[in-house]
Amino acid sequence: QKEVEQNSGPLSVPEGAIASLNCTYSDRVSQSFFWYRQYSGKSPELIMSIYSNGDKEDGRFTAQLNKASQYVSLLIRDSQPSDSATYLCAVYGGSNYKLTFGKGTLLTVNP
């Protein structure tokens, strides 16, 4: 059973701080990794994808991947109250378009 684990939170950070969201996965052959943001009552929105070890930056967001440790993280710099949402980690293991999602981490950014 392929698993993706995330701390459910809530993770609470002050405005302007760095929020660090973590995800571990069990399938060692996983190839591709995604972060989705889901506001309450809304659908998931793709915000980052990462395919190789290292860091990938996009604006205030940085995704970090370490395949040896089976670990992927998302850093949000200069956190804003509008970043308050549930962040979903998704992993692709190479099987028929199937993404495995974690349960998500609820992030709250306090003004």
Add this chain to the structure above:
Amino acid sequence: ETGVTQTPRHLVMGMTNKKSLKCEQHLGHNAMYWYKQSAKKPLELMFVYSLEERVENNSVPSRFSPECPNSSHLFLHLHTLQPEDSALYLCASSKAGGLEQYFGPGTRLTVT
């Protein structure tokens, strides 16, 4: 219309009813997906269609029946549902062979 649209946005149905959920994508994609999202559970993949052919059926009960008439449209036909089927049903699309999936707004289904 842009992106991925879903209708209806909310649906209440009895256990003996038959209803259908509709999804349409305007992104030029050719893979489409149905997911179920229940409280406290991860997103569950139900069905995948690529180039209008079903490539994944994730052990979904037969009371859920998908249909993909073309690369832009996807339906989920519902019949004889159970109260535990109450959830948010999400449609997504991607390029065939691509993994970046884009979600519609979802249909909030309540089975009474």
